[in-house]
Amino acid sequence: MPDTSFLNWPFFEDRHRELAAALDQWCQVNLPVDHTNVDAACKALVAKLGQDGWLEHSAIDPDRPGVLDVRSLCLIRETLARHDGLADFAFAMQGLGTGAISLFGTTEQQAWLRKTRAGKALSAFALSEPRSGSDVAAMDMTAVRDGNHFVLNGEKTWISNGGIADFYCVFVRTGEAPGAKGLSCFLVPADTEGLSIAERLEVIAPHPLARLEFDNVRMSSDALIGEPGHGFKVAMSVLDIFRSTVGAAALGFARRALDETLDRVRERDLFGAPMAELQMVQGHVADMALDVDASALLVYRAAWTKDTGAPRVTREAAMAKLHATDRAQAVIDRAVQLHGGDGVRSGHIVESLYREIRALRIYEGASDVQKVVIARQMMAGG
Secondary structure (H helix, E strand, O other): OOOOHHHHOOOOOHHHHHHHHHHHHHHHHHOOOOOOOHHHHHHHHHHHHHHOOHHHHOOOOOOOOOOOOHHHHHHHHHHHHHHOHHHHHHHHHHHHOOHHHHHHOOHHHHHHHHHHHOOOOOEEEEOOEOOEOOOHHHOOOEEEEEOOEEEEEEEEEEEEOOOOOOEEEEEEEOOOOOHHHHEEEEEEEOOOOOEEEEEEOOOOOOOOEEEEEEEEEEEEHHHEOOOOOOHHHHHHHHHHHHHHHHHHHHHHHHHHHHHHHHHHHHHOEEOOEEHHHOHHHHHHHHHHHHHHHHHHHHHHHHHHHHHOOOOOOHHHHHHHHHHHHHHHHHHHHHHHHHHHHHHHOOOOHHHHHHHHHHHHOOOOOOHHHHHHHHHHHHHOOO
């Protein structure tokens, strides 16, 4: 039985506790799913999450515009990750891929949200390039104005939902100023002429990923999300919300690893006694529990701070993402060790957790980048 005492912390309201309980029940019925065909599984998960109303939390309601509730996003990602990493991925990409539209989209652009919230369209966030991942300001892909249109050329890579998304929020260099001040964001439907899937990318925890090519992709200026030259602001605003949720997903993986470890050490004997009675094992369990609770405090502090009106939570979100992902890796590694041979047996839950967690320390800002963000925020006065 997972520990839910954290839901009594003052960060949460009754609606959050009700959401967490209802989603956990849903997960017990619907997850995990078969991952043999990752594309098909991801599409089916999005459809089911939309059909049952969970994707309503992933983007604003275009008919009643409001704000995204980050605590709900974090609780959903943590709960889904605890049950099935691909389900967390499917939900997360519907949020990340539409974040720019929720925050800065026009009324016409936000019409897409009716489909994504219902699970009838898949979205993607196209920021990374072969030569610029963490260093967004070094972006090479361009959009050159041609009358009332822009012509896009270049590549994007490591794009989640690449190859199965119905549209991409694409960040490009429009050149209004050097560096980060010369970027813009476009909404590009997947069937746009000149956009192609150059390569599908395989990783240790299978997810739909791709490298995209844009060859003279012609887009109307109506496809701009936000103002020209404001693309960096758009991207950072989206990440300011969703970076905390990456920490929440890591927290879900860590909680599952701790739960599996507790079952293991209670049930298995070693040297004539239950493993749980060995002080060295108890020390490992204590370290795991400490890491889980510390991560939860950082994640939900960042989410609560954003939800209560802070314009930016750059430092808090970076701390949450850094600590939760790094410590989840340590928690899961201990779980593998305490499971012995089973911990590295293909298909075992802790083996899959070990593969799932590694990418979270890289995407949406690698761990070392988060340290730079935190340090700069501190030196600038918070």
